[in-house]
Amino acid sequence: MAWTPDLKGLCRIEPEVARICQEAARKFEEIGCRVEEDSPDLGLVRAIIPPLRAFWTAAARAQLLEIEDEVDNSFLKDYLHKAHRVTAMEVALAERARTRLWLSMGDFFQRYDFLLTPTTSTPAFAADRLFPAQIDGRPVEDRIDSYLHTYALSFMGLPAISVPAGWTQAGLPVGLQIIGRKWAEGMVIRAAANLERIAPWAHRRPPE
DSSP states (O other): OEEOSSTTTTSOOOHHHHHHHHHHHHGGGGGTOOOEEOOOOOTTHHHHHHHHHHHHHHHHTGGGGGGGGGOOOHHHHHHHHHHTTOOHHHHHHHHHHHHHHHHHHHHHHHHOSEEEEESSSSSOOOTTOSSOSEETTEEOSSGGGGGHHHHHHHTTTOOEEEEEEEEOTTSOEEEEEEEEOTTOHHHHHHHHHHHHHHSOOTTOOOOO
């Protein structure tokens, strides 16, 4: 298994979240797994998200393109606006870069069965917010930063699951993401079940 708190510096991370997730990742050693700190290089992700997200949003939400100013979700509205500006060449180049990343992930999973990361950069935040205000004391200027641990991997079409990793000192839940190679959904689910077996969490509840 490979473990990384930040995907080679791609993602910002709260230190407490990184610590909790690392402790959860090391739990796998109790059942005979070898856990090494390693990460694929996903540096291209930041360049390919904007054009592909805009293109895919327009394709999936075409009915909203004519009424985008009436959309309440600011994240969705932003990408509907971007869809009018993205060019076919930008989408093609982004898809080419995504293919390169997908192939590199295949090489990575020749060495490891799983990649373990935090699910999010911060603990749970207020339900009336779309993203946290800060990560590790710095303002979140691009909301993608708060989702990048999962977003970077979902672009590769790989199976992934989030399981509870532990709790902050404030009693807030933190998740560990388990990613597997393509078509390995069964292995990912079994890994999640094993972690829940050796680190049970169902009896815990966050504070009111």
